[in-house]
Amino acid sequence: MTSTPGATAAAAATTAGTVPATTATTATPPSLDDRVDRLRLQLVSESVLRMPVVLPLFNLFTAWLLWRTGWQLLAPAWFLAMTGLHGWRWVLVRRWQRQPPADVQQANGWLAALVLGLAALLALAVGLVFAGPHEAEHYVVTTLGVGMASGAVVATGWQSRVFGLWSALVGGSLVAGWLMQGHAVAAGLAVLIVCLFAILLAQTRDQQRALHRMVSLAWDNEQLAASLRIERDRARTASESKTRFFAAASHDLRQPLQALSINAYALAMLARREGLPRIVKLSESIDSALRQSTGLLDGLLDVSRLDAGAVQPDWRDIDLVPLLDGLGAEFQPLAAQRGLALTVEHPATSLVVRSDADLLRRVLTNLVGNALKFTRSGGVRLVARRDDRDQVLLAVIDTGIGIAPDDQGRVFEEFYQADNPARDRNQGLGLGLAIVRRIAVLLDVGLQLHSQPGQGTRIELRLPLGRADAAVSAAPTPAPAMPAAPLGLQVLVIDDEPAIRESMQSLLEALGCVAQCAEDQHGALALVQAGWRPGVILTDHRLRHGDGLAALAALHAALGPVPAIVVTGDTAPQTLALLLASGHRVLHKPVDGATLEGALRALAGRA
Numbered sequence: 001m002t003s004t005p006g007a008t009a010a011a012a013a014t015t016a017g018t019v020p021a022t023t024a025t026t027a028t029p030p031s032l033d034d035r036v037d038r039l040r041l042q043l044v045s046e047s048v049l050r051m052p053v054v055l056p057l058f059n060l061f062t063a064w065l066l067w068r069t070g071w072q073l074l075a076p077a078w079f080l081a082m083t084g085l086h087g088w089r090w091v092l093v094r095r096w097q098r099q100p101p102a103d104v105q106q107a108n109g110w111l112a113a114l115v116l117g118l119a120a121l122l123a124l125a126v127g128l129v130f131a132g133p134h135e136a137e138h139y140v141v142t143t144l145g146v147g148m149a150s151g152a153v154v155a156t157g158w159q160s161r162v163f164g165l166w167s168a169l170v171g172g173s174l175v176a177g178w179l180m181q182g183h184a185v186a187a188g189l190a191v192l193i194v195c196l197f198a199i200l201l202a203q204t205r206d207q208q209r210a211l212h213r214m215v216s217l218a219w220d221n222e223q224l225a226a227s228l229r230i231e232r233d234r235a236r237t238a239s240e241s242k243t244r245f246f247a248a249a250s251h252d253l254r255q256p257l258q259a260l261s262i263n264a265y266a267l268a269m270l271a272r273r274e275g276l277p278r279i280v281k282l283s284e285s286i287d288s289a290l291r292q293s294t295g296l297l298d299g300l301l302d303v304s305r306l307d308a309g310a311v312q313p314d315w316r317d318i319d320l321v322p323l324l325d326g327l328g329a330e331f332q333p334l335a336a337q338r339g340l341a342l343t344v345e346h347p348a349t350s351l352v353v354r355s356d357a358d359l360l361r362r363v364l365t366n367l368v369g370n371a372l373k374f375t376r377s378g379g380v381r382l383v384a385r386r387d388d389r390d391q392v393l394l395a396v397i398d399t400g401i402g403i404a405p406d407d408q409g410r411v412f413e414e415f416y417q418a419d420n421p422a423r424d425r426n427q428g429l430g431l432g433l434a435i436v437r438r439i440a441v442l443l444d445v446g447l448q449l450h451s452q453p454g455q456g457t458r459i460e461l462r463l464p465l466g467r468a469d470a471a472v473s474a475a476p477t478p479a480p481a482m483p484a485a486p487l488g489l490q491v492l493v494i495d496d497e498p499a500i501r502e503s504m505q506s507l508l509e510a511l512g513c514v515a516q517c518a519e520d521q522h523g524a525l526a527l528v529q530a531g532w533r534p535g536v537i538l539t540d541h542r543l544r545h546g547d548g549l550a551a552l553a554a555l556h557a558a559l560g561p562v563p564a565i566v567v568t569g570d571t572a573p574q575t576l577a578l579l580l581a582s583g584h585r586v587l588h589k590p591v592d593g594a595t596l597e598g599a600l601r602a603l604a605g606r607a
Contacts, residue, residue, distance in 0.1 A: 037104045040157040045093040069132025119166040123173040130177030158207040171197040262503040265593020313356035317466030320351045341379030352466040367396040375400035394461040403451040492534035493517040496544040521551035541568040563603040
């Protein structure tokens with residue numbers, strides 16, 4: 001009976017999305033007024049169910065007042081009528097909780113009618129008490145009427161019209177009762193009662209407006225959330241479509257580059273053997289152009305795999321000292337060629353961090369290579385030390401051209417190069433720093449850039465310390481020297497592209513191999529059934545009929561275990577994971593001749 005309207009209305013905001021729904025399925029969503037009606041029904045129902053014991057006690061006390069004022073016969077009838085209306089309302093609310101009403105507006109109308117019926121009975125009780133001779137009962141019934149008015153704000157569902165009628169019945173009977181007393185105190189009390197009911201009516205109007213605003217905001221939030229879900233689904237669909245497109249485009253672009261790369265390498269080998277320097281120079285120019293194209297495709301592949309979450313760090317405690325020394329040795333010839341000083345600064349002992357060695361090496365390789373590329377005089381420093389934050393600070397510092405403040409926020413974007421408006425491909429493709437940023441996020445490494453035009457650039461990384469007792473070396477494994485003698489292998493090539501089969505056969509013969517080619521699994525099995533026994537199988541993964549792994553499984557069933565190399569232009573993370581799990585050597589298109597020769601020589605001892 002004494003629930004606070006403001007607190008109840010404020011709590012309504014959290015329940016606006018859980019109001020009872022109608023059982024009838026409609027084609028159109030409910031309007032704003034429908035939502036307000038549903039919320040009003042829910043709040044009034046909760047209020048009714050919270051007072052099942054208090055109301056009968058109130059009715060009993062009011063009936064006792066009627067009895068004391070001389071209405072012994074009417075008091076029991078009044079008590080039964082009030083209790084009956086309260087019980088009827090309670091039964092309706094319980095029924096609606098089990099089975100929400102089909103017409104919420106009608107249900108609210110029933111509740112309003114019952115509230116007005118209760119108001120009429122209460123007004124009758126007030127009038128009968130004031131008709132009695134005992135003034136003390138007048139004050140008691142006034143207190144009861146005023147207390148009921150506070151609860152009526154909720155019981156009327158914050159409808160100002162319904163509460164106005166309730167006030168006219170109950171408040172009017174109280175005011176009339178005191179005015180009939182004919183003295184100044186009674187008149188003052190009548191004025192105070194009018195003021196109180198006026199304030200409650202104004203509050204009811206405010207609560208009604210607040211209820212509409214809250215439901216309207218909840219509705220707007222639902223519409224916004226629905227729009228966001230639609231846009232999210234569209235973005236996800238577009239991203240998946242983009243991934244499929246890049247995977248297909250990457251594979252198709254790598255196919256002709258594969259044949260061209262193999263032919264260029266074979267041409268260079270033959271030109272060196274025949275002593276034709278002009279042809280050697282021409283083949284080197286072709287190889288340079290191919291490396292730039294391959295670099296672009298590999299960069300796009302790296303960005304795509306990092307964005308797709310296909311790269312997961314291999315967390316280890318690694319010693320930075322061998323890694324940094326290895327990078328210094330790797331870039332020293334390039335620095336000397338450019339007339340620059342390259343220095344590596346680190347503690348004399350070990351410096352252990354918790355990170356992924358391969359990914360961290362990739363970041364530092366890009367940063368050092370970038371610094372050397374854009375430094376024309378002076379030098380580049382690669383610094384590692386423990387800082388005062390109990391972390392390891394890695395910094396690449398150059399005396400290069402620097403980066404303007406307006407460009408510093410964009411240098412980590414794809415294909416953006418601040419000092420290369422002519423898109424000179426010799427200065428790179430603008431993917432290195434984009435990859436650095438993505439790997440830094442993946443490794444949770446703080447990445448900061450400090451630069452001024454003409455004063456060089458400093459890029460800092462902060463890594464967590466690792467455990468020295470569990471550290472492993474991160475030094476790069478040197479590639480074994482490859483002998484120049486002919487391979488002498490029997491190689492079975494499976495590829496559905498005639499141009500690639502021809503170029504592979506030419507290169508393999510130039511390397512001293514005996515090669516047989518087939519376009520699919522059936523052709524390869526036919527060669528084996530005719531007596532051909534390869535020492536190595538070289539297969540493309542995506543074949544016109546089936547795939548390379550299936551072809552290898554069929555050949556292994558016929559020949560037993562034979563060393564194999566799988567060549568692929570696919571970039572889909574699922575395909576790459578499947579190929580790596582197969583245990584075969586995997587090469588990514590376009591494969592240059594030197595890489596293919598190295599892979600074949602590595603397998604020569606197993607053939």
